[in-house]
Amino acid sequence: MAKSLLERIYGRVYTLLRSRLFSKPQRAVGFRFPLNLLVLGGLIVGVIVWLGQGGTPVLSSDDGSLLSTRSASSPTLALPANDRPEATIAPRQTASAPTAPRASTPASSLSSSISSPTPGTAAVFSRTPPALNTAIVAVPDGTAVSEPVSDTASPASALAAVPAPASLPDDLDLYPPDMQRLIRQGYFVVGIPSFDTPPFYFEKDGELQGSDISFMRNLASELELEVRFNRDSSRYDELIARTALNEFDVAIGKLSTPMSRLKKLHTSPDYILLKQALLIDRTKLLALGGKDALSIQNILKNEPISIGLIGGSAHERWAKINFPNAEIIGYPSWTDAINAVATGEVFSIYRDEGEIKKIMLAQPQLSIKLKSVLLSDLDDNKAIYVSRANPQLAEIIDRVLMDSKQVWTTDRLIDEFRDIYTDPAFASK
Numbered sequence: 102m103a104k105s106l107l108e109r110i111y112g113r114v115y116t117l118l119r120s121r122l123f124s125k126p127q128r129a130v131g132f133r134f135p136l137n138l139l140v141l142g143g144l145i146v147g148v149i150v151w152l153g154q155g156g157t158p159v160l161s162s163d164d165g166s167l168l169s170t171r172s173a174s175s176p177t178l179a180l181p182a183n184d185r186p187e188a189t190i191a192p193r194q195t196a197s198a199p200t201a202p203r204a205s206t207p208a209s210s211l212s213s214s215i216s217s218p219t220p221g222t223a224a225v226f227s228r229t230p231p232a233l234n235t236a237i238v239a240v241p242d243g244t245a246v247s248e249p250v251s252d253t254a255s256p257a258s259a260l261a262a263v264p265a266p267a268s269l270p271d272d273l274d275l276y277p278p279d280m281q282r283l284i285r286q287g288y289f290v291v292g293i294p295s296f297d298t299p300p301f302y303f304e305k306d307g308e309l310q311g312s313d314i315s316f317m318r319n320l321a322s323e324l325e326l327e328v329r330f331n332r333d334s335s336r337y338d339e340l341i342a343r344t345a346l347n348e349f350d351v352a353i354g355k356l357s358t359p360m361s362r363l364k365k366l367h368t369s370p371d372y373i374l375l376k377q378a379l380l381i382d383r384t385k386l387l388a389l390g391g392k393d394a395l396s397i398q399n400i401l402k403n404e405p406i407s408i409g410l411i412g413g414s415a416h417e418r419w420a421k422i423n424f425p426n427a428e429i430i431g432y433p434s435w436t437d438a439i440n441a442v443a444t445g446e447v448f449s450i451y452r453d454e455g456e457i458k459k460i461m462l463a464q465p466q467l468s469i470k471l472k473s474v475l476l477s478d479l480d481d482n483k484a485i486y487v488s489r490a491n492p493q494l495a496e497i498i499d500r501v502l503m504d505s506k507q508v509w510t511t512d513r514l515i516d517e518f519r520d521i522y523t524d525p526a527f528a529s530k
Contacts, residue, residue, distance in 0.1 A: 277493040283350070288327035289494065291317050292349035295335045296434055299527045300518035301355045312509070312518075313353045320501060335433075336413030341365065344488050351494070352486040357415035357453075366486040367495040370502050373483035373509040377419070377476040378457040379408075380442055381449040386472060397474060402426070406448035409438040415481075416451050423479065436529040442471065449474075453481040455511050462515070463528035483509075 273281055283289050293313070297303035302311040309330060321328035331349060334340035337356065344352040345365045358368060379401075381391075389404055391397045400406065405426050410416045412431025420429045430447060432438040439460065442450045457473050485502075487495035514522070521527045 279491040280493045283324075283326060283491075283494065288329050289321070289324075289350040289491075290329050290331055290348075291351045291353060292331045292334055292340050292344055293352075293354040294337065294340060295332045297530045298355050298435075299530055300514065300521045302353075303527075303530065313355065317351070317353060320498065323501075324497070337411070337415065338413040341486060344486055347488045347490045350488055350491050351498070355483050356486060357481055358484050359415040359418055361418065362415070362486065366488065367492070369485040369487070369495070369498050371482035371484050371508065372502050375453040375455050375481045375483070375511060377416075377423075377451070377479040377481045378454040379449045379451050379474040379476070380439075380457050380460060381472045381474055382442055382445060382447075383470060383472050385445070385448050407446075409441045409447040409450045410452065411435055411438060419479075420451055423476075439529050443467065455514055458511060458515065459522050460528050462522050463525045 269284065270276070273284065276284065293302050298311075300311055301313045302309070304310070314330070317328050317330075334343060337354075340349075340352050340354065341356070341362050343349055352366070355373065356362075358371070362368070381397075385406075386397065386400070389400050389406075391400050401424055403426055405428065406424070407428040407430060408420055408424055409430045409432055410420060412433060414431075417429060417431055420427065427448075430441070432441065435452070435456065438447075438450045438452075441447045454475055457475075461468055461471075461473055485498055487498060
């Protein structure tokens, strides 16, 4: 069949060329090539051009059927393992087909689309496309998920649906390690005590508020990071210990500065300047002869009095130094300590001047039973603690505090938060 077809083509080309070339006698002169060779060359050129346009050469089998020289299976494309894409998107088809429902199947069952390589070998991807309008996405557990793609969507729009990573600075490699880590994770963690201490940190109407909270939120905004507060620490010492173990990046919450803490963590400049103070039971004080400042000083230093305070606080250590003969009783909360002195359970309670004044301003009737005593030579300043894993963050906090040139004193606190200092609901917190 193929032979007869070629003979007919050859005959027609030969006749056409002969009539054209020799219709005028003068053209025969100088014709130096055999006509047969010219015809054969033209025929070969025509076949080559035809093949280049997409024709598939055919061969006849013994039974007369036509066989394609192309293999029935599509060739595979091998890629280096380090170039393996995380997702393979099927090319968009022009024909409309029902969208396949989302299904999760083992990657091995999708061998027509993705072939899982053995260790040390290259990944092999078949050119055979998945179902129409379907994207195949590899997921971490070793499965491949079929994602429907709308008929109007292109592969680019399907990829756009995947959330992009957060924008990182172009010069991130110039940042210190701690800032690189915080920027990459997008947040830093601040530990604060589990109990409220207004106006520094407290919860109202379900929202965390206070001057310490505002400071950390403003800092996070300047750093373009999120701040996450943790309130799982029920004692000050626990909060400091967890920060030293790098569970928290920062610890804040009207934290005093005893030497035991300074040795463990970076400590910011003092941002709250206070004095230590006592609230004493008047009846017990008069019984011991406490009538003036000198007599009260002698009682505090020499008598076996009982002093209540918050357990696990800096005041617990300071009390043992400043009142060597006293019985020191640590209470779970400041409220418990206040109740103890109000009911006559202890001789006095011990904290900073701000908390003592808050009680007397909010509950003036207690002045009949209780006497406030300011220890003017004993500071109780407050600072922010930063874990050793964050040296650059520590420097930033120090700089912000120094540049602000503002510190909290008792008078400034009362002026700015008078509603809190005169509210009985906040007096015992």
